[in-house]
Amino acid sequence: MAVVKILKQGETDIDSSDIWRFALHSDYPAQKIYDAGQAIITIPAGQEYGSVAVSHSLGYKPTVIATFEVYGSKYTRVLGQRNVYRPDNKASTYSVKNGTSQILFESIPPISGAIASSTVQIHVNYLILYEEL
Amino acid sequence: MARMIIAKNGYDVFGDKRYLSLDSNDTSFMIIDEQDIAGSATEYTHGLGYLPTILEFFNYNGQWFPIDSPIYDTADAMVYLDSPIIQYDVNKIYFNNIDSLPIKIFISGNASDNSAGSGKNTASGRLRIAKPGYDAETETDIRRFQFCTAVDLMKKDFAKSGQVSMSYSGGFLKAEVNHNLGYVPVVLAKLESNPDSNYDGVSLPVNVSSFDYSPVSYYVTSTKIVFFIDGSAATGTYVIKYNLYRNKIA
Numbered sequence: 001m002a003v004v005k006i007l008k009q010g011e012t013d014i015d016s017s018d019i020w021r022f023a024l025h026s027d028y029p030a031q032k033i034y035d036a037g038q039a040i041i042t043i044p045a046g047q048e049y050g051s052v053a054v055s056h057s058l059g060y061k062p063t064v065i066a067t068f069e070v071y072g073s074k075y076t077r078v079l080g081q082r083n084v085y086r087p088d089n090k091a092s093t094y095s096v097k098n099g100t101s102q103i104l105f106e107s108i109p110p111i112s113g114a115i116a117s118s119t120v121q122i123h124v125n126y127l128i129l130y131e132e133l
Numbered sequence: 134m135a136r137m138i139i140a141k142n143g144y145d146v147f148g149d150k151r152y153l154s155l156d157s158n159d160t161s162f163m164i165i166d167e168q169d170i171a172g173s174a175t176e177y178t179h180g181l182g183y184l185p186t187i188l189e190f191f192n193y194n195g196q197w198f199p200i201d202s203p204i205y206d207t208a209d210a211m212v213y214l215d216s217p218i219i220q221y222d223v224n225k226i227y228f229n230n231i232d233s234l235p236i237k238i239f240i241s242g243n244a245s246d247n248s249a250g251s252g253k254n255t256a257s258g259r260l261r262i263a264k265p266g267y268d269a270e271t272e273t274d275i276r277r278f279q280f281c282t283a284v285d286l287m288k289k290d291f292a293k294s295g296q297v298s299m300s301y302s303g304g305f306l307k308a309e310v311n312h313n314l315g316y317v318p319v320v321l322a323k324l325e326s327n328p329d330s331n332y333d334g335v336s337l338p339v340n341v342s343s344f345d346y347s348p349v350s351y352y353v354t355s356t357k358i359v360f361f362i363d364g365s366a367a368t369g370t371y372v373i374k375y376n377l378y379r380n381k382i383a
Binding site: 001003004006008009019020022023024025026027028029030031032033034036037038061063064065067070072073074075076077079080081082083093095096097098099108110111125126127129130131132133 | 139140141142143150151152153154155156159160161162184186187188189199200201218219220221222227241243244245248258260282283284285286287288289290291316318321322323324333334335336337338339340343344374376378379380381
């Protein structure tokens with residue numbers, strides 16, 4: 001059976017058995033993007049939890065790589081769960097839950113001290129991949 | 134419009150997209166840069182002009198952990214060091230690395246479709262497939278491409294990917310999976326199921342009891358993957374699914 005291979009730049013041995021040397025190798029399927037977009041988690045004033053859901057129609061739990069806004073006008077990558085300071089400088093655990101029909105992005109408060117004094121918006125950029133994880 | 138599809142041996146090019154290496158109708162997840170970051174580094178300039186997507190790992194004594202993981206040595210003893218914290222903006226990646234642990238990052242040039250920002254000349258190579266409406270011969274911003282040969286792809290090894298089931302009854306518990314590649318590959322993992330369904334589908338590392346130390350995580354060496362559970366995690370069965378990619382961390 002034919003194999004399609006493309007070497008990474010700088011690599012020269014097309015017959016190498018070191019698969020990491022290839023940019024593309026047909027025996028090792030690559031990740032492809034099903035959906036890319038942006039969502040916003042809103043935490044109303046006086047609340048401490050917020051979430052936003054993004055639907056998909058894959059029927060299985062896909063790989064999701066999300067980038068959440070944190071304090072200081074920066075972002076951090078969240079695959080599953082990450083402890084951070086939200087844009088209003090209060091502690092939170094950001095979470096990504098992969099479902100068979102939707103992805104749930106959450107900002108989960110600690111035991112205390114995370115009540116928003118005014119509405120907080122957390123920007124989330126996401127890539128949903130066709131690949132199941 | 135012509136279309137190019139490359140499937141894994143034995144799979145239909147018009148079948149399940151999970152078994153395709155390339156489909157010119159879809160955007161590939163494209164790695165445009167990978168860097169070994171010294172423990173002393175405080176920042177790295179990616180210069181994309183928009184927010185990138187990054188996969189990150191850190192090293193303790195030849196064991197590579199996903200960012201935010203607690204650290205255990207190969208004798209299963211907890212190591213009281215902290216994972217680096219990584220944040221970024223449209224120009225730089227920032228490292229808060231109080232224990233100076235080496236880091237490996239893979240930077241994807243893909244961005245959410247509505248992303249603003251200047252972009253960068255990141256697309257090149259002899260085979261270039263542009264998104265509809267863009268000219269593959271003149272366009273240089275990777276966000277306008279489905280694929281080009283100057284990038285690396287995340288290459289999934291189906292034979293070395295799988296799942297483990299762990300019966301947890303307290304204390305430290307681990308499960309080892311040999312891959313024997315001779316180098317440290319990229320591994321991503323998630324909780325498929327566990328005693329608290331609130332955490333089903335969450336990628337590792339994860340703390341499975343909100344207010345107690347209860348990590349489920351893993352590390353990768355040049356020969357094996359080690360999954361572990363510790364602390365106040367609820368007792369019961371944990372099923373972890375993992376994907377191994379033929380991309381080299383170290």
